[in-house]
Amino acid sequence: MAQRDMSVDPADRSDERHVDPNRTDEARLVGRTPVADAMSALLSRPDEIMLEIGATGELLVARLRAVIAALLLLLPLANALGGGTLRSTLVGLAGAVLINLFAQIWLPLARRSRRYRWLPFATSAFDVTATSAVLIVLAFNDVPAGLNSMVVWCGYLLAILLTALRGDGRTTLVAGALALAQYGALAAFALLTTAPEQLISSEHGIVTWSTQLQRLLLLGMGTLVTAVIVYRMQRLVEMSGTDGLTRLPNRTWLLHRIPRLLRAAREEGGSLTLALINLDHFKRVNDEAGHHVGDRVLRHVVSVLRDSAEPGEWLVRLGGEEFVLVMRKPIGTAWERVDALRRLVASRPFEVDRGADFIRVTFSAGLAGYPAEGLDLSALLGRADQRLQEAKREGRNRVIARDG
Numbered sequence: 001m002a003q004r005d006m007s008v009d010p011a012d013r014s015d016e017r018h019v020d021p022n023r024t025d026e027a028r029l030v031g032r033t034p035v036a037d038a039m040s041a042l043l044s045r046p047d048e049i050m051l052e053i054g055a056t057g058e059l060l061v062a063r064l065r066a067v068i069a070a071l072l073l074l075l076p077l078a079n080a081l082g083g084g085t086l087r088s089t090l091v092g093l094a095g096a097v098l099i100n101l102f103a104q105i106w107l108p109l110a111r112r113s114r115r116y117r118w119l120p121f122a123t124s125a126f127d128v129t130a131t132s133a134v135l136i137v138l139a140f141n142d143v144p145a146g147l148n149s150m151v152v153w154c155g156y157l158l159a160i161l162l163t164a165l166r167g168d169g170r171t172t173l174v175a176g177a178l179a180l181a182q183y184g185a186l187a188a189f190a191l192l193t194t195a196p197e198q199l200i201s202s203e204h205g206i207v208t209w210s211t212q213l214q215r216l217l218l219l220g221m222g223t224l225v226t227a228v229i230v231y232r233m234q235r236l237v238e239m240s241g242t243d244g245l246t247r248l249p250n251r252t253w254l255l256h257r258i259p260r261l262l263r264a265a266r267e268e269g270g271s272l273t274l275a276l277i278n279l280d281h282f283k284r285v286n287d288e289a290g291h292h293v294g295d296r297v298l299r300h301v302v303s304v305l306r307d308s309a310e311p312g313e314w315l316v317r318l319g320g321e322e323f324v325l326v327m328r329k330p331i332g333t334a335w336e337r338v339d340a341l342r343r344l345v346a347s348r349p350f351e352v353d354r355g356a357d358f359i360r361v362t363f364s365a366g367l368a369g370y371p372a373e374g375l376d377l378s379a380l381l382g383r384a385d386q387r388l389q390e391a392k393r394e395g396r397n398r399v400i401a402r403d404g
């Protein structure tokens with residue numbers, strides 16, 4: 001029961017480890033520049049929500065690619081109608097058919113892209129390499145036709161920009177690096193091995209080191225801009241999945257994460273238990289000590305729970321003074337675990353000011369086990385809530401894992 005409690009022995013205070021989660025986050029960033037922080041975020045695996053968004057982005061890109069590939073079939077036709085040679089029409093047709101073939105291979109894979117972690121890397125590498133291949137074909141007989149082709153070269157920029165839809169900075173950096181390496185190698189090879197008179201074309205202009213370096217610079221800038229977009233998207237999504245007060249994952253995070261946790265438990269034949277935790281008489285804390293102190297009490301409880309977190313556990317703030325603890329444990333072991341946490345929280349009163357009042361906090365919890373007591377989040381939360389209400393009715397400060 002949350003109550004003003006002046007009777008706690010001051011010696012107990014030393015035991016209290018009040019960690020402000022916001023301060024912990026800031027401390028983690030101390031000594032790191034924003035650029036280093038952004039780089040490390042871009043090089044890491046995105047979080048669950050971002051991966052989910054990235055998977056739908058991959059499907060969107062796959063559909064776009066299929067449409068663009070189908071349109072590419074019109075180019076050899078236009079070439080033939082425009083008086084192009086039979087050879088150039090056939091080469092163009094073969095290229096367009098090949099790109100369509102790959103586009104049709106990526107499409108069904110993209111529908112299940114969460115299964116294939118390599119897919120965004122493979123498809124963006126394909127997009128970049130397909131652009132290089134077309135440029136090589138164009139440059140084969142007429143170097144300026146390939147190296148000065150703005151339309152085909154934009155394929156690189158498109159490939160890099162589309163990685164933003166995958167929401168994974170690593171894909172953007174790989175696509176950008178690959179485009180720079182492939183185009184850089186193509187341009188350098190052509191400039192070093194081609195006779196100067198063949199670098200001049202009345203139709204396609206002059207190929208020079210300076211124009212090619214400008215294009216490489218543009219590719220670098222395109223990669224940088226896309227990486228910044230991805231970074232911003234990741235931060236916004238992170239904010240939408242994080243509770244601002246406690247820095248815990250929030251309901252949105254849980255909604256995205258739980259299907260995967262349930263699926264993993266099903267496939268591995270493991271157990272999963274969900275505990276709905278609700279602080280007791282929290283309204284009194286707000287009424288007696290103020291809303292601001294109530295906020296600090298919430299952070300205090302979270303820090304106690306966080307400090308004793310075990311692997312295979314996820315603590316989420318559902319809202320208000322209600323939390324969910326997901327545990328990879330059968331319901332019996334989970335009950336023991338949550339009851340131990342209940343005793344721990346009850347034994348760590350919150351010190352309002354150094355040497356001043358203490359506020360004792362307790363919680364009640366109801367548990368539900370997957371799959372026996374529910375197959376999805378809503379069913380599990382419903383069952384856990386019934387037991388939580390039972391715990392409240394029975395006097396609070398208790399954990400219930402079975403129906404009464």
Ligand SMILES: Nc1nc2c(ncn2[C@@H]2O[C@H](COP(=O)(O)OP(=O)(O)OP(=O)(O)O)[C@@H](O)[C@H]2O)c(=O)[nH]1
Nearest residue numbers: 278279280281282283284286291294295320321392
């Ligand atoms: N300080 C603070 N209070 C919050 C926050 N979110 C919800 N609350 C308060 O939490 C209190 C919840 O009150 P009740 O739902 O009546 O529950 P309770 O007083 O804990 O009583 P029982 O759950 O029945 O033990 C309300 O006063 C809310 O205003 C928050 O972020 N900060």
